[in-house]
Amino acid sequence: MLDVGLIRRDPERVRLSAKRRGLDPAFVDEVLRLDEEYRSALTAAESAQAEKNRLSAEIGKAADKAAAARELRPKLDELSGRIEELEQRVRELSPAERGSPLHELLAQAHNILDDSVPEGNDASKNVVVRSWGEPPKLSFEPLPHWELGERLGILDFARAAKLSGSRFSILLGPGARLARALAQFFLDRAQSKGYIEVNPPVLVSRDTMWSTGQLSKFADAMFRDDDADLFLIPTAEVPLTAMHGGEILSADTLPRKYAAFTPCFRKEAGAAGKDTRGIIRLHQFEKVELVWLSAPESSADALETLTRDAEELLRDLEIPYRTVALCAGDVGFNAAKTYDLELWVPSSQSYREISSCSNCTDFQARRASIRLRRDAKAKPELVHTLNGSGLPIGRTLLAILENFQQADGSVKIPAVLQPYMRAERISAG
RNA sequence: GGAGAGGUGGCAGAGUGGUCGAAUGCACUCGCUUGGAAAGCGAGCAGACGUGAAAGCGUCUCGGGAGUUCGAAUCUCCCCCUCUCCGCCA
Structure with missing residues (x-):
C-alpha cells in the first residue's frame, strides 16, 4: 500500500513510477481529490465531537447532573444528529475503510519503483x-x-x-x-x-x-x-x-x-x-x-x-x-x-x-x-x-x-x- | 465438539457509569547523587489520524464489531482469541 502522505507531498514521483511501469497515473489525481474531501469531512466531524465532549464533561462536573443534563439536552441531541451524518461521510471517504474509493485506489496502487530499476515494458x-x-x-x-x-x-x-x-x-x-x-x-x-x-x-x-x-x-x-x-x-x-x-x-x-x-x-x-x-x-x-x-x-x-x-x-x-x-x-x-x-x-x-x-x-x-x-x-x-x-x-x-x-x-x-x-x-x- | 475462566499500556496489575488514555510496581530514557557503580531522589515514557512552522490543540483506540446512555475500560448483544477440564483425533 502506498502512503497517502507521499502522494500528497510528491505526487509527481508517484505518477512517474506508475508511468515507468506502464500503468495509468490518473489515480494520483483521484487520490488527491478524495484525500482532500476526506480530511475536510474529518475535521468537521472531529470538531463537532469535540463540542459534544465538552458539553458532556460539563454535565459530569455539575453539582446537579440531572439538571445540567436536562438543560443541555436539546443542544446535545442536535449535535448527535450532526455527528452521525458527518461520521457517515467520513467512513465513506476514509482511506482506512475497506471498500471506500480512496482505500481501493491506495490498495491497488503498485509500489514505487527504485530509481535503479532499468526502463522497459517487458x-x-x-x-x-x-x-x-x-x-x-x-x-x-x-x-x-x-x-x-x-x-x-x-x-x-x-x-x-x-x-x-x-x-x-x-x-x-x-x-x-x-x-x-x-x-x-x-x-x-x-x-x-x-x-x-x-x-x-x-x-x-x-x-x-x-x-x-x-x-x-x-x-x-x-x-x-x-x-x-x-x-x-x-x-x-x-x-x-x-x-x-x-x-x-x-x-x-x-x-x-x-x-x-x-x-x-x-x-x-x-x-x-x-x-x-x-x-x-x-x-x-x-x-x-x-x-x-x-x-x-x-x-x-x-x-x-x-x-x-x-x-x-x-x-x-x-x-x-x-x-x-x-x-x-x-x-x-x-x-x-x-x-x-x-x-x-x-x-x-x-x-x-x-x-x-x-x-x-x-x-x-x-x-x-x-x-x-x-x-x-x-x-x-x-x-x-x-x-x-x-x-x-x-x-x-x-x-x-x-x-x-x-x-x-x-x-x-x-x-x-x-x-x-x-x-x-x-x-x- | 461440550463445560468453565479470561482478554487493560513493553511486562505485571488496579480500575464495575462521569474530569480515565487509564492507579501502582517493574522495565526503559534523561537528570541529580557518586571517584565509578548500585541504591536513593526528581522528571519523562502507548499508538494512529487531523491541525499547526513549532509548542500545542483536537479526535479515536482498554481483543474486534454493534448497541444502551448526555457520558462506557466499566452495562447489553454478537464475533474472535487465549487458558483449564472433558470428549475425539494426526
Missing part, C-alpha cells in the same frame, strides 16, 4: 547483471527432465494425475531423497548465514494474505477454504513477513532474517497451456524462502546480500545461472526492485527463472504495520521487507537432472549434495 528489457558458469557441452542430445525422470523411475506424472489431476508430480526413491537433500542443504546454508529457521502455518487468514499484498490482486491464483476463510500460501513470504504484523521491533534486533521450508500452492490460472510438462510449473511445490525485515536505510544493501545468498547456492550446486535486474514493466506489484535468478535448462537451451529476490521497501510493512523504533524517544517507523527464494526444490531438482545427466542416462549428484544423498549418482533400475 521481460525483453531486463538487464543481465552477472552470470556464472558455462552451459555444459554435452556430447549427446540432452533429455528433458520429465523424460529423464521417468526413465530413472524417480518421476511419475501419470499416477500424480490419477491422484490430483494435471500439474502435480510424484517423486520416488532417489528423486524424493534428492528433494529432501536439497531442502536440508538450503536450510543448513541459511542457518550458517544467520537466518532463523521457521516452520510456519501454510494456511493463513484473509487478513494475513491481504497484509502482504497477495489480495485482492492475486485472489484468483490461490487455493482456499471458504468455510474457514483460510488460504493456502502461494509462498512462505506471506507467513514470514506477516509474522511481525502489528509489532514495533527495536532497531537493534534488525535486520531479522528468516528461512522457511514449506509447500506452496498456486492455481496457475493465467498460465493455461504454459509449461504443462515436467515439474517447472505445478499447483503444489516446495521451496525454502528467505525473508528479511530491515531498517529502511539498509534495505538496498540487504537486497544485494539476499540475492548473493541465493546465488551462492546455485554456485555450490554447480548449476550455471545468471542474475537479471527486472525492468520497470516487469517488477511485481509489491516490489520496488527485483533480481531474478535464472538457471540453465539444457533441454530448452534457455535460462529459466528460479528465484525472485525483491525489496518491497515499506509497501508490505505499511499494510501489515511492521515498524521499528530506533530508541526509547523515537517515533516508530515502517521497516522494509525483502524476500527471495533460496531456493525452490522442484526447479533446482529439474536443473540438476538436466545439467548433470550423463550419456548413459544416469545423473551425477553435485558434490555438496552427496553427503545428504549418501550417493554419487542416480541410475536407472
Whole structure:
C-alpha cells in the first residue's frame, strides 16, 4: 500500500513510477481529490465531537447532573444528529475503510519503483547483471527432465494425475531423497548465514494474505477454504513477513532474517497451456524462502546480500545461472526492485527463472504495520521487507537432472549434495 | 465438539457509569547523587489520524464489531482469541 502522505507531498514521483511501469497515473489525481474531501469531512466531524465532549464533561462536573443534563439536552441531541451524518461521510471517504474509493485506489496502487530499476515494458528489457558458469557441452542430445525422470523411475506424472489431476508430480526413491537433500542443504546454508529457521502455518487468514499484498490482486491464483476463510500460501513470504504484523521491533534486533521450508500452492490460472510438462510449473511445490525485515536505510544493501545468498547456492550446486535486474514493466506489484535468478535448462537451451529476490521497501510493512523504533524517544517507523527464494526444490531438482545427466542416462549428484544423498549418482533400475 | 475462566499500556496489575488514555510496581530514557557503580531522589515514557512552522490543540483506540446512555475500560448483544477440564483425533 502506498502512503497517502507521499502522494500528497510528491505526487509527481508517484505518477512517474506508475508511468515507468506502464500503468495509468490518473489515480494520483483521484487520490488527491478524495484525500482532500476526506480530511475536510474529518475535521468537521472531529470538531463537532469535540463540542459534544465538552458539553458532556460539563454535565459530569455539575453539582446537579440531572439538571445540567436536562438543560443541555436539546443542544446535545442536535449535535448527535450532526455527528452521525458527518461520521457517515467520513467512513465513506476514509482511506482506512475497506471498500471506500480512496482505500481501493491506495490498495491497488503498485509500489514505487527504485530509481535503479532499468526502463522497459517487458521481460525483453531486463538487464543481465552477472552470470556464472558455462552451459555444459554435452556430447549427446540432452533429455528433458520429465523424460529423464521417468526413465530413472524417480518421476511419475501419470499416477500424480490419477491422484490430483494435471500439474502435480510424484517423486520416488532417489528423486524424493534428492528433494529432501536439497531442502536440508538450503536450510543448513541459511542457518550458517544467520537466518532463523521457521516452520510456519501454510494456511493463513484473509487478513494475513491481504497484509502482504497477495489480495485482492492475486485472489484468483490461490487455493482456499471458504468455510474457514483460510488460504493456502502461494509462498512462505506471506507467513514470514506477516509474522511481525502489528509489532514495533527495536532497531537493534534488525535486520531479522528468516528461512522457511514449506509447500506452496498456486492455481496457475493465467498460465493455461504454459509449461504443462515436467515439474517447472505445478499447483503444489516446495521451496525454502528467505525473508528479511530491515531498517529502511539498509534495505538496498540487504537486497544485494539476499540475492548473493541465493546465488551462492546455485554456485555450490554447480548449476550455471545468471542474475537479471527486472525492468520497470516487469517488477511485481509489491516490489520496488527485483533480481531474478535464472538457471540453465539444457533441454530448452534457455535460462529459466528460479528465484525472485525483491525489496518491497515499506509497501508490505505499511499494510501489515511492521515498524521499528530506533530508541526509547523515537517515533516508530515502517521497516522494509525483502524476500527471495533460496531456493525452490522442484526447479533446482529439474536443473540438476538436466545439467548433470550423463550419456548413459544416469545423473551425477553435485558434490555438496552427496553427503545428504549418501550417493554419487542416480541410475536407472 | 461440550463445560468453565479470561482478554487493560513493553511486562505485571488496579480500575464495575462521569474530569480515565487509564492507579501502582517493574522495565526503559534523561537528570541529580557518586571517584565509578548500585541504591536513593526528581522528571519523562502507548499508538494512529487531523491541525499547526513549532509548542500545542483536537479526535479515536482498554481483543474486534454493534448497541444502551448526555457520558462506557466499566452495562447489553454478537464475533474472535487465549487458558483449564472433558470428549475425539494426526
